[in-house]
Amino acid sequence: SSTKLWGGRFTGATDPLMTIYNESIHYDRHMHSADVQGSKAYAKALQLRGILTEHERDELLRGLDLVEAEWQSNTFKIVPGVDEDIHTANERRLGELIGTNISGKLHTGRSRNDQVATDMRIWLRTKLQDIEAILVDLLRAHVGRAEQDMDVLMPGYTHLQRAQPIRWSHWVMCHAYVFASDLERLRQLYKRVNKCPLGSGALAGNPFEVDREFLAKELGFDGVVGNSLLGVSDRDFILETLQWASLAMNHISKWAEDLIIYSTAEFGFIQLADAYSTGSSLMPQKKNPDSLELLRGKSGRVFGQMAGFMMTTKGLPSTYNKDLQEDKEPLFDCVRTVSDSFQIATGVLSTLKINQQKMRDALTMDMLATDLADYLVRRGVPFRETHHISGAAVRLAEEKGYSGIDKLSLQDYKTLCPVFEEDVHVEVFDFEKSVEKRAAIGGPARHRVLKQIEEVKAILG
Ligand code: ARG
Numbered sequence: 001s002s003t004k005l006w007g008g009r010f011t012g013a014t015d016p017l018m019t020i021y022n023e024s025i026h027y028d029r030h031m032h033s034a035d036v037q038g039s040k041a042y043a044k045a046l047q048l049r050g051i052l053t054e055h056e057r058d059e060l061l062r063g064l065d066l067v068e069a070e071w072q073s074n075t076f077k078i079v080p081g082v083d084e085d086i087h088t089a090n091e092r093r094l095g096e097l098i099g100t101n102i103s104g105k106l107h108t109g110r111s112r113n114d115q116v117a118t119d120m121r122i123w124l125r126t127k128l129q130d131i132e133a134i135l136v137d138l139l140r141a142h143v144g145r146a147e148q149d150m151d152v153l154m155p156g157y158t159h160l161q162r163a164q165p166i167r168w169s170h171w172v173m174c175h176a177y178v179f180a181s182d183l184e185r186l187r188q189l190y191k192r193v194n195k196c197p198l199g200s201g202a203l204a205g206n207p208f209e210v211d212r213e214f215l216a217k218e219l220g221f222d223g224v225v226g227n228s229l230l231g232v233s234d235r236d237f238i239l240e241t242l243q244w245a246s247l248a249m250n251h252i253s254k255w256a257e258d259l260i261i262y263s264t265a266e267f268g269f270i271q272l273a274d275a276y277s278t279g280s281s282l283m284p285q286k287k288n289p290d291s292l293e294l295l296r297g298k299s300g301r302v303f304g305q306m307a308g309f310m311m312t313t314k315g316l317p318s319t320y321n322k323d324l325q326e327d328k329e330p331l332f333d334c335v336r337t338v339s340d341s342f343q344i345a346t347g348v349l350s351t352l353k354i355n356q357q358k359m360r361d362a363l364t365m366d367m368l369a370t371d372l373a374d375y376l377v378r379r380g381v382p383f384r385e386t387h388h389i390s391g392a393a394v395r396l397a398e399e400k401g402y403s404g405i406d407k408l409s410l411q412d413y414k415t416l417c418p419v420f421e422e423d424v425h426v427e428v429f430d431f432e433k434s435v436e437k438r439a440a441i442g443g444p445a446r447h448r449v450l451k452q453i454e455e456v457k458a459i460l461g
Pocket of ligand 1: 024320
């Protein structure tokens with residue numbers, strides 16, 4: 001029989017390519033701590049049911065700590081062709097350290113199926129905690145920026161055409177709300193990740209009536225997966241993480257796109273710090289926003305991982321199938337991409353310089369055409385009519401060769417509509433006033449932006 005963990009019934013050799021094709025050790029070794037934690041809890045649970053003596057349990061705990069210490073000190077030697085995955089590698093090494101008489105009892109009633117599902121959840125929840133902290137940092141950077149740059153006005157755009165004046169802080173807070181929702185979704189998702197499948201066996205449950213609630217508690221889970229068939233097969237917690245990440249990266253990408261546009265010479269609203277830019281190998285004058293382009297670009301790879309694993313799982317029959325081993329690479333890569341991306345985004349936002357003058361210069365009087373119409377509305381003229389009058393003002397200013405509608409005289413205005421008064425110029429042609437008039441909830445008026453900041457801060461906790 002073969003030297004493989006499951007080799008008992010096998011006589012023929014494995015195709016060497018099949019061995020490589022089958023193994024997952026070169027990536028699932030990253031879960032070594034989770035695997036050791038799970039095994040330690042399981043050893044304790046077996047002892048509680050009388051399957052192990054106290055001495056055997058203690059030997060297992062000691063050995064498992066030694067295994068983990070080897071991983072920590074980078075001295076764990078993977079045996080190629082034998083160590084198929086992290087579970088078999090750890091068990092093999094445990095046997096060498098404490099003897100197979102005792103190590104051979106650890107897997108009683110357990111399967112790699114409930115083992116791997118448990119490891120993945122332990123591994124992932126730690127990463128989600130890290131990502132939560134990183135996301136909170138990103139949000140703090142937004143809030144800090146919005147507070148600090150409150151006086152800065154800029155054009156707001158629709159269709160990428162100058163539309164109406166807003167505060168730069170208003171733009172910042174738009175994205176902050178989006179990331180705050182990502183944070184809330186992450187916290188909800190975490191609850192579904194943190195359920196314990198250990199004690200589900202291969203599929204049909206545990207024959208030694210191992211105490212699953214004890215296992216869950218011991219491993220810091222909030223509860224158990226309530227069905228053993230589901231326990232070994234459920235990867236919704238991974239799919240949901242990939243979907244969560246796809247949406248979050250969608251947000252990061254859009255955020256990056258705005259900033260890429262704002263950083264062009266044509267806009268010149270912002271300048272990235274050197275720490276987040278790179279030069280050109282050919283053109284000495286270039287400073288490229290590579291950080292932002294990678295944030296935009298890497299969103300594609302996360303969507304792909306999500307879509308790929310959705311397809312892997314969609315037609316599977318119930319319980320464990322080896323296809324599920326394909327959950328790891330997309331998840332690991334996605335988690336790293338998201339963590340790195342949020343950190344880069346935080347760095348970019350907190351170090352970029354804004355060019356207040358450029359933003360001001362991009363505000364043009366025609367952007368106050370709506371305010372001109374609103375002026376008449378406040379004096380009783382129906383909006384549809386005022387819209388026409390204001391449009392006529394834009395045309396008239398153009399015909400007269402003026403630089404903007406503010407250059408039309410009161411006389412000109414009176415010919416367009418007798419309701420116009422002397423105060424039209426001071427009331428309407430002031431960007432700050434325009435912004436401050438937008439004082440309904442969610443608007444760019446200073447106190448409303450401050451309110452937004454308060455709301456987002458409350459979500460951060
Ligand atoms: N490496 C495997 C995985 O990641 C562990 C479970 C193997 N189970 C099995 N029945 N072959 O899914």
